[in-house]
Amino acid sequence: MTPEASGDGAIADVLLRPLQWQDIPELVSMDLEAFPYDAWSAETFWSELARVPQAAFYVVAARGRRLDGYAGIAYIDSDAHLQTLAVSPNSQRSGLGRQLLSVVLAEAIRHGASRCLLEVKIDNLPAIALYTSVGFTELGTRPGYYPGGETALVLVRDFEEAS
């Protein structure tokens, strides 16, 4: 990971590093806890990892032998898409989500993306507060986007405007 992508405001004892295949079983459990109705399977994590580095970037937060969080983006043309972001319940509200997000956004800028898009459940107020606090704005909604029928809010952050 490049120095600028290692994130500002490092959190004690937490190492941010690229996702490795050995992390996948633990990520599957964490994902089920974070997204009970639309969690990713091991196969999905494997196929995402196979897209790194040309078409995707994934980072994990490791505290000793345990993982505390993860985030990933994929590139489509000049857009970066935030694919996932989660922090273990015991480690939430300590700045880790913000740090993971800043690492993937820095990596998207380094990669040459012109903007970052994401979908978030319209009632996920903690995540929406995080995204808007770093400059994401609303692009629209996608009714019925999630398997449970919930609406997605589509947010965008334009890197060219920000720089």
Ligand SMILES: CC(C)(COP(=O)(O)OP(=O)(O)OC[C@H]1O[C@@H](n2cnc3c(N)ncnc32)[C@H](O)[C@@H]1OP(=O)(O)O)[C@@H](O)C(=O)NCCC(=O)NCCS
């Ligand atoms: C969203 C998530 C990643 C945030 O991670 P986190 O480590 O708790 O976030 P941080 O401590 O870095 O907080 C960053 C900002 O997010 C917002 N935020 C986080 N948790 C919040 C909460 N429970 N209520 C309101 N705002 C919250 C705040 O704006 C916060 O900034 P502040 O601490 O200066 O007020 C975490 O709640 C999570 O994993 N949720 C489950 C998975 C999920 O919903 N992921 C997003 C999918 S789109």
